[in-house]
Amino acid sequence: xxxxxxxxxxxxxxxxxxLIEALREDGYTVVGPTVADSxxxxxxxxxxxxxxxxxxxxxxxxxxxxxxxxDRALFGYAVGPHSWKKYLFPSSLKLWSTERAEDGALKxxxxxxxxxxxAFIGVRGCEMAAIRxxxxxxxxxxxxxxxxxxxxxxxxxxxxxxxxAAETCFCTSMGxxxxxxxxxxxxxxxxxxxxxxxxxxxxxxxxxxxxxQRLGAADATAQDAEAAxxxxxxxxxxxxKELDTDGIKEMLYGSREDxxxxxxxSRCLSCTNCTMVCPTCFCHSVTETSDLQMSSFEHxxxxxxxxxxxxxxxxxxxxxxxxxxxYRQWLTHKLGSxxxxxxxxxxxxxxxxxxxxxxxxxxxxxxxxxxxxxxSSPKEVEDAT
Amino acid sequence: xxxTEAIATTEASGDTVPSPWVVRAAWRELSDTTSLEIxxxxxxxxxxxxxxxxxLYMPGIGDIPVSVSAYSDDGKALVHTVREVGAVSAALxxxxxxxxxxxxxxxxNGWPVDAAADRDLIVIAGGLGLAPVRPAIQQAIDDSGxxxxxxxxxxxxxxxxxxxxxxxxxxxxxxxxEVRTTVDRAEPGWRGNVGLVTSILxxxxxxxxxxxxxxxGPEVMMRFAVFDLxxxxxxxxxxxxxxxxxxxxxxxxxxxxxxGPKFICTDGPVFPYSEISDLLTVRGL
Numbered sequence: 001x002x003x004x005x006x007x008x009x010x011x012x013x014x015x016x017x018x019l020i021e022a023l024r025e026d027g028y029t030v031v032g033p034t035v036a037d038s039x040x041x042x043x044x045x046x047x048x049x050x051x052x053x054x055x056x057x058x059x060x061x062x063x064x065x066x067x068x069x070x071d072r073a074l075f076g077y078a079v080g081p082h083s084w085k086k087y088l089f090p091s092s093l094k095l096w097s098t099e100r101a102e103d104g105a106l107k108x109x110x111x112x113x114x115x116x117x118x119a120f121i122g123v124r125g126c127e128m129a130a131i132r133x134x135x136x137x138x139x140x141x142x143x144x145x146x147x148x149x150x151x152x153x154x155x156x157x158x159x160x161x162x163x164x165a166a167e168t169c170f171c172t173s174m175g176x177x178x179x180x181x182x183x184x185x186x187x188x189x190x191x192x193x194x195x196x197x198x199x200x201x202x203x204x205x206x207x208x209x210x211x212x213q214r215l216g217a218a219d220a221t222a223q224d225a226e227a228a229x230x231x232x233x234x235x236x237x238x239x240x241k242e243l244d245t246d247g248i249k250e251m252l253y254g255s256r257e258d259x260x261x262x263x264x265x266s267r268c269l270s271c272t273n274c275t276m277v278c279p280t281c282f283c284h285s286v287t288e289t290s291d292l293q294m295s296s297f298e299h300x301x302x303x304x305x306x307x308x309x310x311x312x313x314x315x316x317x318x319x320x321x322x323x324x325x326x327y328r329q330w331l332t333h334k335l336g337s338x339x340x341x342x343x344x345x346x347x348x349x350x351x352x353x354x355x356x357x358x359x360x361x362x363x364x365x366x367x368x369x370x371x372x373x374x375x376s377s378p379k380e381v382e383d384a385t
Numbered sequence: 386x387x388x389t390e391a392i393a394t395t396e397a398s399g400d401t402v403p404s405p406w407v408v409r410a411a412w413r414e415l416s417d418t419t420s421l422e423i424x425x426x427x428x429x430x431x432x433x434x435x436x437x438x439x440x441l442y443m444p445g446i447g448d449i450p451v452s453v454s455a456y457s458d459d460g461k462a463l464v465h466t467v468r469e470v471g472a473v474s475a476a477l478x479x480x481x482x483x484x485x486x487x488x489x490x491x492x493x494n495g496w497p498v499d500a501a502a503d504r505d506l507i508v509i510a511g512g513l514g515l516a517p518v519r520p521a522i523q524q525a526i527d528d529s530g531x532x533x534x535x536x537x538x539x540x541x542x543x544x545x546x547x548x549x550x551x552x553x554x555x556x557x558x559x560x561x562x563e564v565r566t567t568v569d570r571a572e573p574g575w576r577g578n579v580g581l582v583t584s585i586l587x588x589x590x591x592x593x594x595x596x597x598x599x600x601x602g603p604e605v606m607m608r609f610a611v612f613d614l615x616x617x618x619x620x621x622x623x624x625x626x627x628x629x630x631x632x633x634x635x636x637x638x639x640x641x642x643x644x645g646p647k648f649i650c651t652d653g654p655v656f657p658y659s660e661i662s663d664l665l666t667v668r669g670l
Contacts, residue, residue: 096402098444098487106405106426106444106485142651143400143636253645256667283640285633294445304639311641312631315470316603319630325669333643340646 007209008220008228011188011199013048013074015215016121019158019186020047022214023119028156031087032121033080038066040080042087045121048074059166059351062360071192075122078166079350083279084127085134087118088151091303095147095286098297111298115147119156123184125177126169126350128159130279132183136342137282156207159184163192163231168351170241170364176348178235186212189228200228243364244371245335245345252336255370256328264366265324267359272305274353274361275330280346283311306330331366400636403442403487408480409462415546417469418513419478420454423486424462431463434495435520436627436655440635441465441477442487449473450632452517452654453491463491466516466548492635493654496521496625501597503532507619509610510539511582511602515548517627517654518601526561533596535562536589540582540606543568544575563589582606583613593618599655601627608665611658621659628654628661645670 011019023030024046032045035052045051057077058065069076099107123131131152138148162171162178171177180187185208191198200220203209220228275281285304290297304311307326312319320326338346347363354362405426414420425431433439433453442448449471455464467477480486498506498521506525510518525535537556541547547566557564565588567578578585582602598619600610607626614624630642630649637651645664647653664670 098403100444100485104483104485106487108403108405108487110402138638141637143638145638146401253663256670282638285639285641288445288447290445297444304641306640314629314631315474320669322669329643329670332645337643337646341648 008200008202008225009212009215009217010220010224011201011215011217012196013199015217016074016188016199017047018215019211020045020119020121022211023156027117028119029116030119030121033075033077035066039064040066040077042080042082042084042120051075051122052077056164057166059168059355060360061168061354061362062357064355072195072197073163073190073192074197075160075188075190076164076192078162078164078169079124079127079352081277081352081356083277083350083352084120084123084131085279087120088131088155089134089138089145089148089282089284093147093301094298095301096299098299100295100297115150115154117154117156118151119158121158123157123159123180124162124350125159125180126162126171126174126348127279128157128180128183129171129174129176129348130350131157133280133342133344133346133348134282136344137280140342157184157186159187161187161189161228161232162235163190165235165239166351166355168241168354168362169239169349170243170351171349172236172239173241173243173245173364174345174347174349178239179232184208189231191224191227191231193227198224200224241351241364243335243347243349243367248345248367248371249336249339251371251374252332252367255374256332258370258373260366260369260373261324261328263369264327264361265322267361268323268327269359270307270323270326271358272307273356273358274363275305275307276303277352277356278334279350279352280334280348281305306333331363334363335367399489401489401634403440403448403489406486406488408482408484408486409457410482411480411484414466414548415468417478418466418548419469419480420464420466421477421480422457422462422464423488424457425488426485430461431491433463433491433520435498435524436495436517437491437493438517438632438635438654439463439465439488439490439492440632441467441473442489443473443476444487446476447473448487448489449477450492450629450635450650451477452627454516454519455523456520466513468513490635492632492650494652496599496627496655497597498524498528500623500625501525501531501533502528504623505533505591505596506535507591507596507598507614508535508537508539509582509586509598509600509602509614510537511606512541512546513548514602514606514627515539518599519549519552521599522556522562526556534591536591537562537564538567538582538585538589539564540567540569540585540602543570544572544577565589581609583609586613586617596623598624599627600624604628604665615658621662622657624658625655626658626661628656 138145159180438452454466556562633641642649
């Protein structure tokens with residue numbers, strides 16, 4: 001975000017209201033952060049009044065609490081349990097249906113529901129990175145998910161350079177934040193040095209630039225541009241959690257029989273929370289429901305998790321039948337084999353899996369323990385093969 | 386991402402949504418195993434590579450991966466051979482000519498039959514594992530310009546569980562392939578070999594230095610077969626295995642069938658042993 005300041009404009013909350021209104025007028029379903037059920041979650045919003053003004057989140061392993069800030073920040077929190085994948089890759093989506101006629105003939109129809117055109121308000125650097133990861137999963141390989149692509153291509157993204165990190169954040173280790181790298185239409189940086197929050201905004205796309213122009217805002221001053229840069233630097237300095245990614249794939253491939261997996265399995269409940277809150281986890285199943293006459297059937301894609309037993313069911317039994325094997329799959333995939341599959345880590349350092357783990361398992365601690373054990377053990381594993 | 390490029394390859398028909406197919410013929414192979422000759426309801430001609438699998442869907446029951454075991458004689462239908470082990474396979478085994486089902490696929494890579502063009506082809510199959518490899522054997526046999534010979538080692542639980550006996554007999558009698566069979570348990574009248582399929586590998590001569598091997602069967606059988614082939618001097622990159630995991634979407638998107646970094650459904654199901662040797666020896670991977 002060190003580019004020229006010429007394209008940066010200065011906004012107030014009133015301008016952001018104008019932006020939301022303009023997007024809604026243009027047919028976008030505008031979604032953003034709101035406070036509900038004692039958490040900051042993503043939902044449809046109509047104006048900045050719906051945003052979590054003056055709220056922040058305190059996060060630790062196994063812990064998430066909202067608390068009041070002493071300012072009126074609209075984006076003064078880190079990340080909540082939701083991620084934008086709930087809109088791009090919905091947790092439940094009708095895919096196709098089957099009708100069976102009296103004579104047994106089948107009629108099978110794809111049932112693409114009307115796909116809403118979304119505008120996302122408040123996408124963090126780590127979250128933008130997560131969207132780019134899912135782009136590779138659903139649109140970067142031999143086969144594509146057409147529903148994902150339709151949603152993704154029509155989405156308008158207002159990103160936010162992060163001004164508030166949580167204790168669970170480690171985006172700096174994963175190279176995904178706190179500044180937003182690319183893929184957005186407009187990026188905001190929130191300045192809180194006066195009673196009223198101000199926003200330095202810049203567009204990455206022409207459509208984003210057109211919306212900024214419609215707001216009729218003044219160019220950002222050199223001081224504000226400098227202050228915006230300092231917001232990001234201050235956030236970088238506040239992040240304490242680390243994950244050493246150097247050679248991590250090879251380290252994990254060499255740690256398949258490490259005793260640490262038993263240790264973490266003794267704590268892990270195999271509850272699937274980490275996979276549900278992860279913004280990149282993409283595993284899913286298609287389930288079928290039928291009417292009572294067994295003549296009409298609907299097929300729904302639903303999020304699934306590698307922590308469930310059924311996930312690896314084959315005719316001979318369950319392949320990953322222990323928590324040890326399932327946790328090893330999740331962590332090794334997320335931090336290691338994902339790189340072989342998609343050319344990027346599956347982890348963006350958002351820390352959701354740490355905060356929302358009911359027993360507070362910390363992926364960075366597990367990775368560090370595995371590395372320590374790997375480095376202290378003789379290299380038998382590699383030599384044996 | 387490049388939207389134009391992506392959309393062009395998105396809807397290869399029947400990838401995510403099944404196409405309706407109709408059973409042209411169904412016949413019992415074994416007491417618990419049935420072959421279904423099925424064709425697209427729209428009259429189109431199906432294509433497949435030996436070693437690929439389809440997702441067969443029974444409305445109200447579910448869908449399962451089943452490998453293609455042959456083309457029909459007229460080439461307009463595919464044969465799938467199913468063993469009754471669960472709800473879907475039992476329903477498939479109960480199908481009759483004229484019944485409808487849904488089909489996605491075929492998916493996955495196939496056996497690299499061309500790799501055996503001028504080399505001996507060694508096939509080691511166990512139980513139902515003969516079904517996915519039968520079309521590869523047939524293709525190798527049908528290739529009149531082929532240099533090497535074809536040797537089929539096949540083991541089953543008992544003589545009455547030997548699959549495709551007519552094919553085995555025909556290959557052996559006509560001399561297009563050397564066929565060696567064995568069973569775990571003999572039955573009255575059985576005068577053949579008794580023991581594991583790996584115990585009969587010395588019953589036929591082949592050029593181990595250059596041979597290509599296709600191995601298909603229960604994973605434990607494949608591990609022993611690979612071990613024997615390696616000790617005979619076969620190169621790990623010329624031993625090919627067909628793996629089974631929970632194939633669900635068939636197109637590498639749902640995540641179920643991962644083995645380490647591999648998606649069995651799209652990277653496989655056929656792999657050279659050299660690519661997966663470190664993955665097969667870890668329990669619960």
